[in-house]
Amino acid sequence: MSVIEWLRQPWPWYVAGPLIGLTVPVLLLLGNKSFGISSSLRHICAACLPANIPFFQYNWKNEAWNLFFVSGIFIGAVIATTLLADPSPVKVVPALQAELATYNIYDYHHLVPADLFNWPALATGKGLLMMVGGGFLVGFGTRYAGGCTSGHAIMGLSTLQWPSLVATCCFMAGGLIMANLILPYILKL
Amino acid sequence: MKELIRDTDGEMSSQMEAAATQKWYQLIKYAVVGIFFGILFVKAEVISWFRIQEMFRLQSFHMYGIIGSAIVVGMLSVWLIKKCNLKTLDGETVRIQPKKFSKGQVYGGLLFGLGWAITGACPGPLFAQIGTGATVVVVTLLSAIAGTWVYGRIREKLPH
Numbered sequence: 643m644s645v646i647e648w649l650r651q652p653w654p655w656y657v658a659g660p661l662i663g664l665t666v667p668v669l670l671l672l673g674n675k676s677f678g679i680s681s682s683l684r685h686i687c688a689a690c691l692p693a694n695i696p697f698f699q700y701n702w703k704n705e706a707w708n709l710f711f712v713s714g715i716f717i718g719a720v721i722a723t724t725l726l727a728d729p730s731p732v733k734v735v736p737a738l739q740a741e742l743a744t745y746n747i748y749d750y751h752h753l754v755p756a757d758l759f760n761w762p763a764l765a766t767g768k769g770l771l772m773m774v775g776g777g778f779l780v781g782f783g784t785r786y787a788g789g790c791t792s793g794h795a796i797m798g799l800s801t802l803q804w805p806s807l808v809a810t811c812c813f814m815a816g817g818l819i820m821a822n823l824i825l826p827y828i829l830k831l
Numbered sequence: 832m833k834e835l836i837r838d839t840d841g842e843m844s845s846q847m848e849a850a851a852t853q854k855w856y857q858l859i860k861y862a863v864v865g866i867f868f869g870i871l872f873v874k875a876e877v878i879s880w881f882r883i884q885e886m887f888r889l890q891s892f893h894m895y896g897i898i899g900s901a902i903v904v905g906m907l908s909v910w911l912i913k914k915c916n917l918k919t920l921d922g923e924t925v926r927i928q929p930k931k932f933s934k935g936q937v938y939g940g941l942l943f944g945l946g947w948a949i950t951g952a953c954p955g956p957l958f959a960q961i962g963t964g965a966t967v968v969v970v971t972l973l974s975a976i977a978g979t980w981v982y983g984r985i986r987e988k989l990p991h
Binding site for chain 2: 649652653654655656657658659660661662663664665666667668669670671672673674675676677678679680681682683684686687691693695697698700703704705706707708710711712713714715716717718719720721722723726732734735737738750752753754755756758759760761763764771772773774775776777778779780781782783784785786787788789790791792793794795796797798799800801802803804805806808809810811812813814815816817818819820821822824825828
């Protein structure tokens with residue numbers, strides 16, 4: 643098996659997790675940068691539409707590294723889906739597959755399910771709720787919490803900060819409530 | 832004048848730095864780290880809506896393994912940096928901003944959790960999902976930017 647073929651398979655957690663963890667020291671040593679991605683959304687607001695809101699009155703250019711970082715994430719994803727694409731369908735546990743079948747979700751060709759997230763779906767209540775509503779909660783919630791999975795769960799816990807533990811537990815609680823108690827009703831729409 | 836709520840953002844440490852002028856080409860290294868990160872996100876299926884559902888339904892260990900081992904490696908690295916007093920490329924001492932508690936970590940955390948389970952993405956993966964060809968996620972990203980803006984607009988009225 644060639645290296646490229648090997649790289650094309652899905653990577654196991656014990657390879658990916660430690661590599662994600664290494665981002666923390668890499669960013670610190672490259673230039674004293676704290677790993678955190680959601681603040682890029684704040685910088686975009688500060689750069690494009692500050693509207694005299696105090697929260698967006700700061701020199702976003704000092705934070706431009708973060709915008710380079712997220713642009714890199716986009717390019718990396720393009721590379722992974724073209725040069726390193728895995729032709730086989732996404733493997734999903736049978737219990738979830740069985741449940742998703744009841745909501746007419748059968749397409750396992752993409753990591754983002756095409757049955758749910760597509761342009762025509764934006765014209766439906768379900769699509770609006772999931773794409774526009776879900777996105778709004780992500781942007782509003784992460785900034786209200788002062789960070790996201792990278793800023794709190796990984797950077798915050800790596801540096802032993804208890805407020806980040808509180809935040810991480812609340813992320814998980816919110817996700818558990820949505821996935822198990824609310825999302826099934828949304829998916830039935 | 833109304834007293835402003837202190838900045839509760841744990842990801843804004845760079846604002847503390849003396850505004851050293853950075854040239855754009857000095858920032859390319861962060862784009863390179865981002866590219867590796869984007870590849871990792873896709874190949875390890877961190878950005879997969881299905882993986883996020885498995886995680887929150889306790890059906891798979893994959894995401895817990897990733898987040899858990901990332902924290903352990905991050906912790907060990909930070910400990911080593913402090914222990915050996917490693918310097919940055921520019922010879923600065925590594926600084927770690929303390930994160931202060933605010934009620935936002937509870938309310939905001941819960942709201943983000945709800946959104947995470949719907950979209951299958953936290954902010955980083957949104958950029959990566961678009962890169963995989965799911966162009967409609969641009970709408971989700973714009974909505975997330977709008978959410979951030981609305982938070983900034985009304986934050987004085989929210990409990991912190």
